[in-house]
Amino acid sequence: MYGVTTTQHEDELPPARGALVYDPVVCKAGEYQDVVGPYAMLRPVGGGREWQADPALIRPATPAECLSAEVKAANERAGRAL
Structure with missing residues (x-):
């Protein structure tokens, strides 16, 4: 499992592509994309x-x-439609 107090072990699988994960460093949720080098790549909902x-x-x-991430995305889509 991923968490602030744990580190990833080699036998742990990463999240599925598209899974919503939370990044505590930037305090927001994003869709897991992949691992590139030492980083997990996340994309906004x-x-x-x-x-x-x-x-x-x-x-x-x-x-x-x-829910918060999905509402933010819906609000941004609505703002672009105006």
């Missing part, structure tokens, strides 16, 4: 620029964090 995260620190997003 609804698309946007990927950011690098420490794979040892990311964890599955809580239901509240998922």
